[in-house]
Amino acid sequence: xSSQSPAIDVKGVSKWFGSVVAVNDVSFQVQPGxxxxxxxxxxxxxxxxxxxxxxxxCSEGEVTVLGQPARGNPEIYWSxxxxxxxxxxxxxxxxxxxxxFTARLHGLDPIAGxxxxxxxxxGLEDAQxxxxxxxSRDMRQRMRLAAGGGPGARPAGFGIG
Amino acid sequence: MTQRTGELFDLxxxxxxxxxxxxxxxxxxxxxxGFRTTLGLGRGAVAKALPMLLFGAAMAPAVILALIASLTxxxxxxxxxxxxxxxxxxxxxxxxxxxxxxxxxxxxxxxxISLYLVRPLSITDYLAARWLAFFAITLLLVYSGxxxxxxxxxxxxxxxLDYLQxxxxxxxxxxxxxxxxxxxxxxxxLAVSAFTDRRAITAAVVIDIFIISALADEILTECDNHxxxxxxGECDPITGDAAKWFALVGVAGVPGNVNQIxxxxxxxxxxxxxxxxxxxxxxxxxxLILTGGLGGALWLRYRRITA
Numbered sequence: 047x048s049s050q051s052p053a054i055d056v057k058g059v060s061k062w063f064g065s066v067v068a069v070n071d072v073s074f075q076v077q078p079g080x081x082x083x084x085x086x087x088x089x090x091x092x093x094x095x096x097x098x099x100x101x102x103x104c105s106e107g108e109v110t111v112l113g114q115p116a117r118g119n120p121e122i123y124w125s126x127x128x129x130x131x132x133x134x135x136x137x138x139x140x141x142x143x144x145x146x147f148t149a150r151l152h153g154l155d156p157i158a159g160x161x162x163x164x165x166x167x168x169g170l171e172d173a174q175x176x177x178x179x180x181x182s183r184d185m186r187q188r189m190r191l192a193a194g195g196g197p198g199a200r201p202a203g204f205g206i207g
Numbered sequence: 208m209t210q211r212t213g214e215l216f217d218l219x220x221x222x223x224x225x226x227x228x229x230x231x232x233x234x235x236x237x238x239x240x241g242f243r244t245t246l247g248l249g250r251g252a253v254a255k256a257l258p259m260l261l262f263g264a265a266m267a268p269a270v271i272l273a274l275i276a277s278l279t280x281x282x283x284x285x286x287x288x289x290x291x292x293x294x295x296x297x298x299x300x301x302x303x304x305x306x307x308x309x310x311x312x313x314x315x316x317x318x319x320i321s322l323y324l325v326r327p328l329s330i331t332d333y334l335a336a337r338w339l340a341f342f343a344i345t346l347l348l349v350y351s352g353x354x355x356x357x358x359x360x361x362x363x364x365x366x367x368l369d370y371l372q373x374x375x376x377x378x379x380x381x382x383x384x385x386x387x388x389x390x391x392x393x394x395x396x397l398a399v400s401a402f403t404d405r406r407a408i409t410a411a412v413v414i415d416i417f418i419i420s421a422l423a424d425e426i427l428t429e430c431d432n433h434x435x436x437x438x439x440g441e442c443d444p445i446t447g448d449a450a451k452w453f454a455l456v457g458v459a460g461v462p463g464n465v466n467q468i469x470x471x472x473x474x475x476x477x478x479x480x481x482x483x484x485x486x487x488x489x490x491x492x493x494x495l496i497l498t499g500g501l502g503g504a505l506w507l508r509y510r511r512i513t514a
Contacts, residue, residue, distance in 0.1 A: 099325055120327045124227065128325035134317040138250045150236035151326040153227040160225070194325075 051113065053078050054098060059107030061093050068093040071107070099128045124153070129194030137179030141170055141189040144178055148193040164192040233328050234336045241310050241340025261302040262348060268294045269352035273359020288377050289470040291356055292349070292388055293463055299392050300459060303345065304413035307396035308406040310337045315512070316404035330513050334506060338397060345389040353381045377470075384466040391462040391498050398501035401508035417459045424457030428481055444481065451484040455493050464490035 052075035061069040069090040083091050096102035097109050100116040100123075109116045112125050135144055145164055149157040165174050168188040178186060247254030272285045286294065314320045323333050357377065364370035395416070400409045428450045430443060444450030454460070464482050468490060482490055 101321070101324055120230070120329050120332070123325060123327040130321050130325070134319045135322070136319065138254075143249070147236060147240065148322070148326070151233045151323070151328065153229055153232040153327065155226060155228045155232060 052076055053112060055108075055110045055113075056094070056098070057108045059094070059097060059104050059109060061090070061097060061102065061105045069097075073107075099126070099130075101128075101130075127194050129190055135178050135186060135190060135193075137177060139178050140175050141165070141178055141181065141185075141192075142174040144189060145174075145193045165189075168192045230327055230332065233326060234332050237323065237328065237333055237336035238340050238343075241337045242344065244309055245306055245341055245344050258302075258306055261298065261306070265295050265298045265302060265348050266352050266355065269355040269359075273355050276359040276363035279363070285360075287360075288353060288356065288381055289384075289466060291353060292384060292466050295349070295352060296388065296392075296459060296463060299345065299348070299388070300417055301414070302348070303341075303392045303396045304410040305406075307341050307393065308400040308409035310341055311397060311400040312404050312406045312409060320513075324513060330509050331506065334509055338393060338502075338505075341397065342389055342393040345392050346385060349385040349388055350381070353385060357381070380470050384469045387465050387469070387494065388462045391494065394498050394501045394505070395458070398505040398508075401505045401512075420456055420458040421460075424454060424460065427453035427456060451481050454481045455485075455490065458497075461490075461494050461497055465494045 054074075054076035056072060056074050059069060059072045060067070072090075072094065083094065085091050093102065097104055098111060098116055100111075100119060103117050111122055114122050114125075116122060139147065142161065142165065145161050146157055149161050149164075154160055165171055168191055170185060170188055170192070173181070173185060178189065181189065243249050246258050247256075269291060272291070276285050314323070324330070360374075361367045361370050396409060396413045399412050399416075400406075403409055403412075427446050428444050430445070446453055455464070460482070467483070468487050
């Protein structure tokens with residue numbers, strides 16, 4: 047991707063919930079690479095990330111990711127990986143089964159290679175066949191990272207905290 | 208003041224450029240996950256016990272009837288295919304009320320729904336895959352029972368080939384009636400599950416709907432003549448001519464009324480013969496309105512939840 051084409055383009059975005067304004071007329075562009083979004087509690091970081099990942103609509107303005115609208119566009123998830131703070135997992139799945147399941151959700155076939163790489167990336171090869179319910183919080187987060195951004199997504203990932 | 212510096216570690220991330228099967232692959236993944244969840248596959252013994260118990264309870268009447276037919280060489284007349292659906296419908300309703308919410312409620316309660324919403328799936332894909340997963344299991348259940356019963360009837364006949372030639376229409380009727388029953392039994396509990404995160408509440412509401420509507424049906428269509436134990440004889444309903452309409456109130460009888468039309472059964476297995484006084488389009492239309500309406504409510508509720 048060229049530097050002229052931003053990975054994320056946010057234009058005049060506002061979001062309000064009833065009479066509460068969560069985000070007010072925000073515009074920015076994010077180029078490929080690693081970017082962090084910092085701010086105090088209540089600044090609207092999570093709301094912006096929810097809009098960037100299509101999980102929330104904008105009250106006003108427009109968000110595009112990789113040149114496509116983020117909201118109401120399931121096809122965008124072929125290209126991005128999302129790992130949210132509050133997302134749960136199925137405790138009865140083993141770590142590997144969980145990553146395989148999400149790889150299938152991403153339409154990958156065959157899945158073995160990408161799943162091996164994703165689990166290797168987070169260093170959980172030895173624990174991959176244990177049930178997620180028995181993982182520590184840290185291990186669960188790492189396996190979720192493998193599932194969220196590892197197997198299928200291009201390097202346009204979001205971590206929502 | 209010292210200046211802090213950060214360091215980025217390259218862990219060797221590789222993005223996937225291989226083939227993708229498209230959204231159908233994702234839909235299939237949700238479907239098979241729903242299938243496994245419903246039957247408790249890949250989980251502990253407790254998760255498997257209830258579905259297996261209910262599965263056995265739904266199959267038991269067919270096995271018993273088939274055994275009776277084969278042991279008596281067809282001399283004893285046993286209930287046929289239309290009545291089988293009536294017999295198992297109560298077990299199926301309990302099965303659906305308890306098991307179907309497992310497909311939707313925990314995903315919302317535990318936040319797993321987010322997992323699906325950030326994958327290449329629309330909420331319609333998710334719901335359709337979940338619905339189809341439970342529908343497939345219910346269909347398998349009702350067809351299995353009917354196949355066992357059919358086998359029993361065929362094998363107990365003096366001439367099995369003659370029996371099949373005379374009753375071949377039962378096969379498409381079984382397929383159609385099973386489809387009608389399974390679609391209704393799938394849609395109702397899933398629609399109720401969309402409005403609560405608790406499985407137990409869904410199960411209680413669904414069972415209450417059946418009990419209360421059945422009671423209302425009974426009261427509104429009760430025969431004035433108390434000496435008449437059933438509706439098969441002469442009956443003068445206390446609500447008069449309107450009784451045939453009130454007979455539609457019983458939710459459990461909604462697919463049953465359509466099944467009777469499919470089997471063209473005038474007497475056998477009729478839960479509510481009084482509805483036969485209505486034009487055939489009325490029970491069929493009522494079934495379609497109720498099933499379609501519940502499906503629509505489910506979809507609209509999820510659209511709202513994920514908006």
